[in-house]
Amino acid sequence: MSTKVYVSAQEVAEKAGVSRSAVSRTFTPGASVSAETRRRVLEAADALGYHVNELARGLMRNESGIVCLIVSDVATPYRAALLRELTLQLQNAGKVAMLINTDRSDGSVDRALRQAISYRADASIILSGLPDKSIAQLCLRSGQRLVLINRDDDQPGPLRINLDDYEAAGRVVTAFVRAGCRRLAFANSEAGTPSLMARERGFVAAARALGMDVTVERYGWTGYEAGKVLAQRLLTRSERPDAVFCATDLLACGFMDTARHQFSMSIPNQLCVAGFDDIEQASWSSYDLTTFAQPVSTIASKAVEWLSEAQPEAVSNQEQSLRLRAELVWRGSIRGG
């Protein structure tokens, strides 16, 4: 049981009776090799179990084919779905995803980026963490492409992909009003993410425009538990809201559960609820939640597409900001769909 080491291009060349360059060219798309040489090389390579050493290749080309995904809350439904789509599409584009988890807050985003740089990643896609300016700078200065998803940031250079959170929130107000709701509430977390805040502002503004006031409550961190607490708070008020827009589907799930089980309210009869993200659970019959769909697939494809374009210096002339529309998915948590 000898630990068979990796086989190098040199060995393949010897076996095939050609030069090492021929081997290299065989595995380099667009290089000049005769059909015959190619055949012999491929045959020898297969027999020996040869695989191009991407490390060495990356060293030469100064581009590794690696794309870093910098992400927190991987286990969260929305993030997981986005991650799935991104990895799939990156793979399809011949790139490979390096996953960096920033859940532990010990300055790990920083260490993560540094890691990414050490592996000479061609690009980083950030779907988490505060868009720390210095970090992004570091990234760009190293010649990396950078994509920020749902992280507003005013720097030029990176591609920013965002949704129309503000406008979407307005559309929910319309839906609530059409359902005959009068006492609107917005349930948010304290995370303060730009997209969360945009939803809040959009919701409040649209309500005001119709002459309605909205109760805003914020608590904790964007998850199911926070939704429960928010329901606690909002439903024990003197004037119960009859419509709640939750900044996130997870919040909405927690909210609905306590509204039903603890306050025995009926949805959508006594309370209309809307969420955001369209996570899988939103479609489960226990929730049947009307919500906004994140166009994960489009987000991913836009990002990968942008990364694949060879545009070394066409950086700041074109608009690097993408604004996608969040489509409302009608389900049963608002009356009269």
Place this chain on the structure above:
Amino acid sequence: MSTKVYVSAQEVAEKAGVSRSAVSRTFTPGASVSAETRRRVLEAADALGYHVNELARGLMRNESGIVCLIVSDVATPYRAALLRELTLQLQNAGKVAMLINTDRSDGSVDRALRQAISYRADASIILSGLPDKSIAQLCLRSGQRLVLINRDDDQPGPLRINLDDYEAAGRVVTAFVRAGCRRLAFANSEAGTPSLMARERGFVAAARALGMDVTVERYGWTGYEAGKVLAQRLLTRSERPDAVFCATDLLACGFMDTARHQFSMSIPNQLCVAGFDDIEQASWSSYDLTTFAQPVSTIASKAVEWLSEAQPEAVSNQEQSLRLRAELVWRGSIRGG
């Protein structure tokens, strides 16, 4: 806006007034450098923004620090949780995770492994796909360590981490019987994964041992939708079961939802339900599902620990199979906890 290229050890050496080797040694733990040299190198490196090129380092050392995670169904709650834990612990051990998604079935596991090999990954952790023998062989022959999670395979070499699915299923029978249930059913998918099948066999065997029969139904692929269909089938039978063990929490969620909303059954009064995995949704108050917890954290730490041990040739002498206990988490979906 000049595209600042990466800075090399050479430049750092010049700036610090030392040789390139000194720089290299400064960043190599355990190498012999004087405190003074070290200080000057670090200073210069910091000023220039130097980062060791892991590609080149990996080329020399013949180990890249990369660990491949080969996974399907990333967006699934259990998988996402495991993924989270693995990336976190790998990072902690100074390794970096390369994520390979095998959702698309176009022989992508094969391509994935090949990818892993091309990047000279030190190890691969497989939590998906059929444990294709030739693939695993390929992996091992290239000197990679291999970890299989919940994928039984009888090859020596890889570390196999499994749960006591068979015995756990037996414990659920006891719980059902104690709750006074008499008509047991098992809801499974058609995926036929070893662990799923072990749960089924264990459940049936334990019931038989108590002189009870169990209705087994299998449908589709392990998800929420399949759970709904399984409920359809099992609850329209002439003799409705009064206890169902679902092979997976996701199945259980789908099952409970149609049992309640479509058959207006009350859980746990008319129907006891148990699941497996303890995904986050199991604890949501709409489900409050009694289930088995996957010890994700332990699984991850065992895997990472094993990978970090320097055991080049102590391969087949010790038992490479780990069997962890799935702990039953009592919630409200079984009477009389």
Place this chain on the structure above:
DNA sequence: CCCGCTGTTGCAAGCGTGTGCAAATGCTGC
């Protein structure tokens, strides 16, 4: 004063690949 020892340092040889350049080869047209 010299010997041997310990701790640092620099040199240079690799690691496995891509690629520019020049040589070689094959082919066409006269």
Place this chain on the structure above:
DNA sequence: GCAGCATTTGCACACGCTTGCAACAGCGGG
């Protein structure tokens, strides 16, 4: 048969790093 050209091939260098080896400095003991 030979010039002219297009295509293929091999040589050799570069990429950024690690590490064995030898040189060297410092230092205490005899």
